Amino acid sequence: MAAAPVKSPGQAPLVLGLLLAPALLWLAALVILPHVDLAILSFRERIGPRQYAASLAQYKTFFEEPLYWHVFVRTAVMSVTATLLTLLLAFPIAWTIAKLARGRAGSLLFVVCLIPFWVSETVRTLGWMILLRESGVLPALLVKLGLAAVPPELLYRDATILVGLVYTSLLFMVVPLVTALESLDNSLIEAAYDLGAGGFTILRKIVIPHAAPGITAGCIVVFMLTLGNYLTPTLLGGKNSQWFTEQIYTQFITRFNWEQGAAFGFLLLGLSTALVVAGLKITGQQFGEVMRRT
Amino acid sequence: MIPSLPRPFWLRAGTAAYLLAFLAFLFLPLIVVGVFAFNDAPYPAPPWRGFTLDWFLGNAAAGRTGLFADSELLGSLWTSCVVASWVTLLSALIGTSNAFLLERGRFRGKQTLSVLMLAPLVIPGVILGISILAFASRIAEFADDAFGLELDFLRPGLPLVVLGQFSYIATIATLTISARLRRFDTTLEEAALNLGASKAAVFRTILLPFLRPALLGSAGISFLMSFADFNTTLMVVGSDSPLTVMMYGRMREGASPVLNAVSLFLMIASAALALTLLRRSDAGRRA
Numbered sequence: 399m400a401a402a403p404v405k406s407p408g409q410a411p412l413v414l415g416l417l418l419a420p421a422l423l424w425l426a427a428l429v430i431l432p433h434v435d436l437a438i439l440s441f442r443e444r445i446g447p448r449q450y451a452a453s454l455a456q457y458k459t460f461f462e463e464p465l466y467w468h469v470f471v472r473t474a475v476m477s478v479t480a481t482l483l484t485l486l487l488a489f490p491i492a493w494t495i496a497k498l499a500r501g502r503a504g505s506l507l508f509v510v511c512l513i514p515f516w517v518s519e520t521v522r523t524l525g526w527m528i529l530l531r532e533s534g535v536l537p538a539l540l541v542k543l544g545l546a547a548v549p550p551e552l553l554y555r556d557a558t559i560l561v562g563l564v565y566t567s568l569l570f571m572v573v574p575l576v577t578a579l580e581s582l583d584n585s586l587i588e589a590a591y592d593l594g595a596g597g598f599t600i601l602r603k604i605v606i607p608h609a610a611p612g613i614t615a616g617c618i619v620v621f622m623l624t625l626g627n628y629l630t631p632t633l634l635g636g637k638n639s640q641w642f643t644e645q646i647y648t649q650f651i652t653r654f655n656w657e658q659g660a661a662f663g664f665l666l667l668g669l670s671t672a673l674v675v676a677g678l679k680i681t682g683q684q685f686g687e688v689m690r691r692t
Numbered sequence: 693m694i695p696s697l698p699r700p701f702w703l704r705a706g707t708a709a710y711l712l713a714f715l716a717f718l719f720l721p722l723i724v725v726g727v728f729a730f731n732d733a734p735y736p737a738p739p740w741r742g743f744t745l746d747w748f749l750g751n752a753a754a755g756r757t758g759l760f761a762d763s764e765l766l767g768s769l770w771t772s773c774v775v776a777s778w779v780t781l782l783s784a785l786i787g788t789s790n791a792f793l794l795e796r797g798r799f800r801g802k803q804t805l806s807v808l809m810l811a812p813l814v815i816p817g818v819i820l821g822i823s824i825l826a827f828a829s830r831i832a833e834f835a836d837d838a839f840g841l842e843l844d845f846l847r848p849g850l851p852l853v854v855l856g857q858f859s860y861i862a863t864i865a866t867l868t869i870s871a872r873l874r875r876f877d878t879t880l881e882e883a884a885l886n887l888g889a890s891k892a893a894v895f896r897t898i899l900l901p902f903l904r905p906a907l908l909g910s911a912g913i914s915f916l917m918s919f920a921d922f923n924t925t926l927m928v929v930g931s932d933s934p935l936t937v938m939m940y941g942r943m944r945e946g947a948s949p950v951l952n953a954v955s956l957f958l959m960i961a962s963a964a965l966a967l968t969l970l971r972r973s974d975a976g977r978r979a
Contacts, residue, residue: 417793420786425808428859429815432823439826491714494707497694509970514718516962518920520939521955525721527943528728528952533737535724565717584694591697626816629922633943643818643923650822650927660826663819674814 439660456661466645466662473642474669476556477624480563484571484620485613487564492575497584508576515569523633526562527553530634554636562630567623571616578612579605614681618674625670642666722959729952736949747949759953768938769954771850775934776918778854779861783914784907787865791873791903794866812860821927824856828928849930856924861917865910872906905972912969916962 443453460466495508514522529535530552537549552558582605590600606613631641646666649659728736732744734756744751750758759765794806812820825848832846845851876899884894922936929937935954942951 414793414797414799417789417797418799420789421793421805421809424786424859424862425805425811428824428855429808429812429820432820432827433815435827435830436819436823487714490707490710494711498707500695510715511718513963513966514722516916516966517722517955517959518936518962519922520920520936520943521725521958522721524939524943524951524955525723525725527947528724528736529721531737531947533735535738538738565721568718584696587694588696622814622816626818626923628818628926629940633940643816646818646822647926650825656826659822663822666816667819670814670816 436660436663439657440664442657444657456658457665459658460661460665469640469645470642470665470669472640473625476559476563477621480560480567480624481617481621483560484564484567485617488568488571488575488616492572492579495572496576496579496582508572511572512569519566519629522565523562523630526558526565526634530558553634554638556635556638559631559635559639562634563624563627566627566630567620570619570623574612574615574619575609578609582608610681614677618677621673621677622670625666725952725955726959729949729956731949733949736947736952747953757950759950759957762950765935765938765950765954768933768935771932772919772934772936775850775853775857776915779857779918780911780914782854782858783861783865784869784911786862787869787910788903788907790862790866791869794870795873809863809866812863815860817860817921817923818927820859821856821924824852824859824924825928828852828855847930848928850932852928852930853925853934856928857918857921860924861914864917865914868910868913869903869906872903876902908972909969912965916965919958919962 440456441452441454442450443455445451460470491511495504495511498504499507527534530537532549532551532553534549534552537546537552540546541549586604586608587600590604595603626643628641628643628647631639632644635641642662643666646659646662649655649662724736729747730743730745731740732742732746746754746756746758748758748760750756750761790809794802794809828846832843835841835843835846880898881894884898885891889897919934920936922940925934925937926940933941935958939951939954942948
């Protein structure tokens, strides 16, 4: 009798039903149906007051209006750049935390790296604005050091947007990288060194293949968050930001052109999904595993 | 290179320098936000003109409204708290229910369902926002046309903000609580049942205490994420703005040290919450 498996909740049909109901309600009412609705919106066109017809006009506008697809491509390219920069910047830190720091120093450093991300993005962006605007801290410092005659405006540049995006994304890269690197056995590195491999060879042949799942997970998450970011590009880039989420906002909220906004939303979702799928395919990973890792 | 292998001096020095630069990069924005909350000047910008608490307490003579008298900011802070409490409560409930569903339930399509539950995390927040906005409006319009019902809670406003944030924070709660439930030793449950405990008693006295750390952890994370959410909120917000949206609006208009003051308050509050959570999870691990 004692060996019989517990009849746990979830096997009785009534309990199962009670547990399924909230999950299905959540997914159907807040995720699936709204997206179906958004799809329907994006495939119609207003032909008169409260009269609509099915059409591809919204998508056609996107391809025919250079501004729209310029902004789209620009957002994608900037997001890829920001992701790669984040990876480059985060890797040495993850390596230090996972391999170099001894004992408690490692976990302490890890916690210190996470602290800024407990604060909301608005606050962090405010900090960057105070640092970089024309009357801000860094331009004043540059003048004081004699590197500039007048305080330069450091906001509203592409490089500034990149700095802000990388800053916001660091956490999501450091965490999976540390997890991946911690599981790498030091003796493998020692063996490679004894066999005469140089630092670069060890990195390329041992460290990167081992950390690949962590690298992919980090890159996917960072890319998605960057692509969908709104706050950082609009505040740090100002009018020059030209971020695609801003176009969606303009169509949806400012111009009240929901059909066009829905089409833009789907294009962004498509791009984001395509890159996630491509990233998973290239490294041969499962979606569920990657998400659990991060 | 790892410590057991020889590292040339330039590499060690380089690592240390990089680490310092990195930490400066991480903390510089937060430090300036904090410091300029106390600067005696109408703009959060150098030079330093002396220490003041005006941006917290206000100074009628100088025409400065401090944080504690800025009813608009305080109101939005309260709005954020209310929204975050609802999101936290709903997420904890559905997270627990989903954890049991995924870890204990046996039904067809479970794999699909568990992958579907992850979807909200890969949908950009802006798109979650507009899709919920459009869908809610459609239902409201339909109710109005067909039955003459005015469903105000489906129009942009706080109920939609709660739903929008909940739509993806629920996933995070589900992942956190499921991970803990997976580690539960079912023999404890068997023993209690063999000793005659009812299922309700087992849930209350054994499972719930076991899940407590995960429930508290996910509640803390849900609250913070809701507080910090901007993308989804911006799309469905009505006339009452939560703090992030209010701050965004003011940051676009221009700078005022009051924003630094409220930011400093947020930093301290989230640091306190983070420390409590870390302490608790440490204690839980040792117990």
